[in-house]
Amino acid sequence: MKFVDEATIRVQAGSGGNGCLSFRREKYIDKGGPDGGDGGSGGDVYLVANEGMNTLADFRMARKFRAESGDAGAGRNMTGKSGSDLEIVVPIGTIVHDVDTGELIGDLTKSSERLKVAEAGRGGYGNTRFKSSTNRAPRKTTNGTPGESRHLSLELKLLADVGLLGPPNAGKSTLIRAMSAAKPKVADYPFTTLHPNLGVVSVGSLQSFVMADIPGLIEGAAEGAGLGIQFLKHLQRTRLLLHLVDIAPVDESEPADAVAAIQRELAKFSAELAAKPRWLVINKIDLLAEHDLANARSALLKNLDWQGPAFEVSAATGRGTTELAQAVMRELERMKRKAAESNA
Numbered sequence: 055m056k057f058v059d060e061a062t063i064r065v066q067a068g069s070g071g072n073g074c075l076s077f078r079r080e081k082y083i084d085k086g087g088p089d090g091g092d093g094g095s096g097g098d099v100y101l102v103a104n105e106g107m108n109t110l111a112d113f114r115m116a117r118k119f120r121a122e123s124g125d126a127g128a129g130r131n132m133t134g135k136s137g138s139d140l141e142i143v144v145p146i147g148t149i150v151h152d153v154d155t156g157e158l159i160g161d162l163t164k165s166s167e168r169l170k171v172a173e174a175g176r177g178g179y180g181n182t183r184f185k186s187s188t189n190r191a192p193r194k195t196t197n198g199t200p201g202e203s204r205h206l207s208l209e210l211k212l213l214a215d216v217g218l219l220g221p222p223n224a225g226k227s228t229l230i231r232a233m234s235a236a237k238p239k240v241a242d243y244p245f246t247t248l249h250p251n252l253g254v255v256s257v258g259s260l261q262s263f264v265m266a267d268i269p270g271l272i273e274g275a276a277e278g279a280g281l282g283i284q285f286l287k288h289l290q291r292t293r294l295l296l297h298l299v300d301i302a303p304v305d306e307s308e309p310a311d312a313v314a315a316i317q318r319e320l321a322k323f324s325a326e327l328a329a330k331p332r333w334l335v336i337n338k339i340d341l342l343a344e345h346d347l348a349n350a351r352s353a354l355l356k357n358l359d360w361q362g363p364a365f366e367v368s369a370a371t372g373r374g375t376t377e378l379a380q381a382v383m384r385e386l387e388r389m390k391r392k393a394a395e396s397n398a
């Protein structure tokens with residue numbers, strides 16, 4: 055299985071055009087002076103962040119990118135046409151390294167942000183440039199310089215406010231479908247989601263936050279089991295985790311065990327991630343009668359010794375999801391105010 059939040063590409067900036075060797079040839083002028091123009095410069099290669107894109111999937115097919123080269127100069131002091139710059143669209147949150155040197159080239163965090171990744175070659179000089187009082191008919195020109203060529207690794211860490219956490223089949227994708235316009239695949243088998251999906255959750259008409267649906271995590275994920283640790287990385291940049299638990303699993307396993315297993319993986323992966331604010335979201339409440347639900351809920355909270363916020367939802371019917379979205383929005387606003395105050 056292959057995942058698409060990492061990709062490597064080759065970029066080549068345009069070369070400069072060569073300078074031109076030429077002399078004026080006109081009627082009645084016997085020995086015209088030099089009139090060879092300069093070569094045009096090549097095009098640079100840029101990466102540009104765009105919110106319309108949220109995976110690096112496209113780079114599995116297209117992996118080589120080349121900007122236009124400049125044209126050579128021409129007689130009559132004509133400078134060659136410059137090559138156009140090349141813009142490669144990448145998702146917001148893309149981190150770029152040079153594969154050969156390991157150097158961090160940059161991190162695209164805002165919409166429309168541009169990052170130059172390969173420098174164009176300069177145009178060469180035409181012979182006109184070398185005219186002087188002692189050399190009226192220079193035959194010297196210079197060639198354009200080659201454009202820079204680089205091997206880049208792209209890595210996408212999602213920039214979501216909220217990350218959904220849970221084992222396979224907990225209903226993460228169903229929940230993001232219920233709360234946003236994102237429509238990832240939902241199915242009753244594990245590992246339906248193979249790469250992260252982002253959804254924008256609107257709360258009222260003016261407020262919204264970005265939620266990330268990631269593949270399910272299983273015991274041993276921190277060491278690479280299942281779809282592995284790369285998806286834990288995505289959660290590092292979120293501000294709040296929603297930990298989904300299926301309250302009525304078909305195999306009749308204990309919901310508390312499922313939550314505890316994931317808590318252990320978080321702690322193994324990173325202390326920082328384990329300490330991130332995390333709310334419990336009890337899903338599939340439509341499967342239980344009112345009374346059974348109340349019992350299952352209190353058993354779960356007691357088993358886990360859960361002190362934090364806990365919500366009940368049915369991702370399938372949408373019940374409880376509006377309240378959840380509103381509470382998340384309030385919490386994100388509160389965090390933002392707190393961060394602003396401590397910066398002031």
Ligand SMILES: Nc1nc2c(ncn2[C@@H]2O[C@H](COP(=O)(O)OP(=O)(O)OP(=O)(O)O)[C@@H](O)[C@H]2O)c(=O)[nH]1
Pocket residue numbers: 220221222223224225226227228229239240241242243244245246247248268269270271337338339340341367368369370371
């Ligand atoms: N009855 C009921 N079924 C649900 C609910 N939410 C999800 N399901 C079902 O549970 C199964 C798994 O749902 P998904 O949304 O694909 O689960 P996931 O957590 O994204 O799973 P992975 O992508 O495999 O990690 C599907 O058959 C859903 O229809 C719910 O609130 N009630």
Ligand SMILES: [Mg+2]
Pocket residue numbers: 226227228239240246247267268269270
């Ligand atoms: Mg899923």
